[in-house]
Amino acid sequence: MKSLKTWQVFTLLALCVLHIQLACSIAENGPDPRPEVLTALAANVIIPRYADFQLAMDLAAAEVEAFCAEPSQDGLELSRLAISEAYLLWKRSEVIAFGPHREQPWAIAGKLDLWPVRPENVQEVLDGEGAVDEEGLISVINGAKGLPAVQWLLWERGEDSLEAFTGSAAGQRRCALLTGLSAEAASRAATMVQAWSSEGDDWQLEFANPPGPLGRFLTSQDAVSELVNRMIFTVENIRLLKLGKPIGFEAQGQIQPDRLEAPYSGNSLAACRANLAGLVEVFHGSYGNSSGKGLADLLPEARRAELVTSFDLAMSDSEQSLASITEPLSATIFAAPDEVEATIEILRQLQVVLQVDIAQALAVTVRFNDTDGD
Template sequence: MTTRFLRLSALFALPALLAVSCGDTAGDDFDRSAMLRSIGETVILPTYRDFAAGARALDAASAAFCASPSAETLDATQQAFWDAKGFLKEAEASAYGPHTDNPLRLGPRVDFWPARTDSVDALLAAEDAVDAEALASRGAGEVGLPAIGYLLHDPTGGDEAVLAAFEADARRCAYLEGLAAYLVESADAYVTAWDPSGGDHLGELAEGRGLYVDVFRAASHVFEQVLWTIENVRELKLGKPFGKRDGGVLQPGQLEAPYSGRSLQDAIDALRGAEAVYLGRRGEVQGIGLRDWLLTRRPALDAEVQAAFGDAYAALEAVEGPLRQAIESDAAGVEDAYQAVKELQLVLSVDVAQALAITVTFNPTDGD
């Protein structure tokens, strides 16, 4: 029975519950608390700080665009959107705590995708206030980066159509500026929640307090989120629009970012965030990551994990054109990317999970 067959069998069991046995950790003196603190300080908090800075840049660019609409100021605003979203996609590998849990539950306020364009259009057509304070009480489909991406892009008519729409309706600018200002508030809330000088979710994670119960379970949760991020890239970002859940019938309405054409880059950025947590490294700053834990258990696996990340990046970057086009025009390339991400998921969900004695549970987004 081949290793690949065993991995595939385990992967198909994941929707029910991947029963990775909780192996013997006796004699394991690896400092998981130090690892968790390092991941928080080296990867998670810097990523959210960059997201907050990106949100402020988008807010400033939106104000400049609305003060003087032109092809140049629109381009600058679109670039600011692109950059801010990249940081948020990297943060998917730490999308727990303030992102998912009350009382903050920030995730749906910043990234409820795909864009609910009917909701955005309905609010544009109404007379309700659209400043940041008013948007704080609106539905998730009316706020966040997906709504901003929809307002700033038109894949059919291009930038000329976007400029014409803003010129024809001054309320679009009021809404855009309100969305950007509210995004700044939400991004800052992430930083405050994680920062040791604020809500100190970083300390809660590192010390295994609160919802994490203990340090081992906190470390397991961090690993699981990396795995779930990769699974979501495969199943939701690629598989859903590619028809993997619909008998091969393409579902372009399930693309993450069809208006900005960022769907493929969203997938790459999410993988980049997952890899950063695995390596314990972001940019030039090296800390302690999941890799260091693995090196104390089954060091030979590390090369396989890093090779699988490299293969997934290469396959995604080889897809020709925006994903909304590629699902039709480059089906082979999309299939290759799907399979490469699947291989990465397999090595983590089976081999690495077993090596770390982690029981992998339900993906919270499974079935969405």
């Protein structure tokens, strides 16, 4: 047998080391945890949350219909309560702002929750003569329908709200529009559930087992990356859009009350709290009484405890700070903008934990375009 040359010996040795390394690595790490976590999130958090939203929206639409059939103060209050409940459930899903949430042909968020509402456009519909049933509403722009418009109709008149729904033809039309918009919102909620269902468009498969039929995510890491980015944007939106803009962040400090989210129902701060609740659910994989795997389970073991603690602390501070802002936000932005600014500052720490520490630990690229790097 011919003797081996030096480079051949080295190659053989390298292959042996590689082989041992491969065996150790697989034994040490087990299979890729991402598909399991994504599957758990879809099954335990996303789908049940949308199902609850659909249920709440159906109830709200029914309450509104009952109220309009026989307008009364009690009926009005029950309708408001039911709409608020459904709205805040929807707000918990803002962190899942991808797929049917914003992509065509569903693009449900734009049709269901384009805020701030445009009162002049809703008034235009009220003043018009066109039908306000399902078909008639198709031609109405998104800014004049969905849950923001429903809230405007229910709360905008303050103490005179009941009066606005009764008696005159205008009142009847207002009620018809309210009923039509609520029914349409309920229908959107059903579409969302259908979009995620395995019997429907199966976004569950698309999200949890990439690449799915639509090819929205090529790998599990793409789906994780999308989710982390949405978490970051959820916090940033609370800070800069929902709290910052009303106190004048883009207007050199001039208060901008028309930039508030849900000002008529007084749900501005509750919506922010619901956004954060949704974020916690995704991070920990918990929803209602159930708990499963969440994004925290993907963190590298060496840093998991530290990062989970950082997240929980920053989240707890953020929730407390949001809760400490005097209600309603529409008044506080004038009376005590410092309160709002202090909360924005505290929420910053949560954004930093997500955008800097957790994004790096999960090897996620934060909003990066597809040009080259080296």
